[in-house]
Amino acid sequence: MKKTACILLISLFILPLSHSGNTLFSHESQVVKPKDDIKKMFEKGLYTEIIEEYGNTPRTSSAEELSYVAESYIRLNDFPNASRYADMAIQKDAKSARALYVKGSISSANGNHTQGITDIQKAISLAPKQAEYYTGLGDIYFAQDDYTKALTNYRKAVNLPNPSEKAFYMIGAVYANQDNVKQALDTFYVAKSKIEKDKELYVTVLNNIGKIEFDNKNYKDASEAYRELTEYFPDDYYSLEKLVECYNALGYYSRADVSKARLYTAYEQGELWNTSIADMFCVDHFTVADRDVSAYERFEVSPCRTITKYIFYVADKDGRIDSTITLEFTPAEEEGKSGRFDPVMQKGADKYGFNVVYDGNLAYTTLQSVVKDIIDGKVDPKPYVK
Template identity: 25%
Template sequence: MSHQNTPWVLAQMGRAHFEQASYAESEKFFRKMRVQAPSRLEDMEVYSTVLWHLRRETDLSFLAHELVDSAWLSPQAWCALGNAWSLARDHEQALKCFKRATQLDPKFAYAFTLQGHEHVTNEEYDKALTAYRQAISADRRHYNAYYGIGRVQERLGAYDKAYTHFHAAQSINPNNAVLITCIGTVLEKQKQIMPALQAYSKAVDLAPRAAQTRYKKARALLAVGQLDAAQKELMILKDLAPDEATVHFLLGKLYRSMGEKQLSVRHFTIALALDPKASQQIKEAIESFEDDVEMDDSMM
């Protein structure tokens, strides 16, 4: 069984968890791999992105400087340094680092993708699209760039184009729950609720602990009147994200639909305590047991 802990296997496990947005799990595997093979460069751009997602500024900064010191001319080192600057919100420095990575290796697709993500953060959508297309030119099967284009198109309200690109990404990486959730989201935005629900269900099966996806599935079930199924999802979700106001708001709506006034008010009240900023819409929901009130779910 010793082969299970080789650096290559640990890196593959780290990548697999990264693909499903299980960043904390991914980090554990990459950390083990670094202990065993501190000079290994492969996948370090992914490890640095994992640390970026986890907001681990000190760890990311340390990794970036170690890589730059030991492998000054590697694109991985410059991607890590770019991610460190990005987390410190210095977008200009981040972009310089990602650009340096692409100069060192013009076929290193991920550096173009990170450039694209940075432009998206700056709301520079044309520049982002250019960077993502450069990533695809460097590697036709680099699904992250198709995902990036999809995200930009979604932000611009071009849901058909977004769907096409998310679908292209998913055809390269078929079991990626994040991509399948994105497909569901653009379908839902086009009022195609049943196909969206199918996508969310598939994504939840692949990544059962992804709270955001389960929330979207529960909300879709509630929208199509499948109250028992929605309740089942929300009970799981309540354990996954107990302090998420939107979850309790949705539970309030569910119990209101079931005519369970007491339970409904209870969950609306918990939502209010967790997110006082949303007080107006929650109070409206409590007062109107007939009308439908939407809550901003940007947290989820």
């Protein structure tokens, strides 16, 4: 689980995250007054505007303003310019805590963790109540897998008068990377309750909660996290897919159908072409005896030819795919009829059919029962004939 437990783990120095190509703040909609406080501009994500307003006048800009210019370049992934403006800030004021913090962050991001630690420790000595400086120091230790020191600094960051929202999340990230899933989950819930300003970080926390709860088969709690994610981002198709899985597992089939309908609409509008669900999406996970089954539904709809509509991957107790069961849909020849489903099983090099067909209008729950009977051996197979 180490290194992979925290999905969408935020970049240690570059925030905020993007999600499905969207951001929660629209740069174009922000109206910036010439005298708008630079800190407020930075919090709004107006990095280009900061660079244009303050970066072009380095002689008249203060060390703190130049530090924000450097940070803006970090957020825009331009580290050479970030380093240049951080150096300018330190030259202007060698005791600027923010300039030292930014310089330390840049050094660490470039792989010089020792210098990064030194610079940020200097920043902390100058401004010991700045929570983000402790968070930045914790990030460096986290990047080096020194979780004890990382945790110490994150805890300091959340116990200051103006605590760091990111640090609440990173405490959970530490526990997750130590394989302490329960404590990680508990901490992510704490982070969820504490994060108010950084909405993208809030989304990251929701993703982690959703994944851990889902992996623990706590589908109700997982569905709450994924539902909230889809409210933030209606085009978060991954979370919509997980909602379908959660609702089917809970027996909330009408809710699953609503989420499926949204996925089908996205498919028809061409919005899934470059995604992992461009052709099909997962609808369910269930067990039959000692075998785990993952069910997928294909988007394709054909009015005139046979297509594979459902695919069920059957894994043995060791997690290896033992067989694959598909439901082939054949449209009715007469208009107004429902068509039919023919189950087919592939097991190794052998392919089998069955002496049964099913109505094409059957609900997924009934189709799931059909597959369970096949896996249980309640339906006799025969050599496949197309």
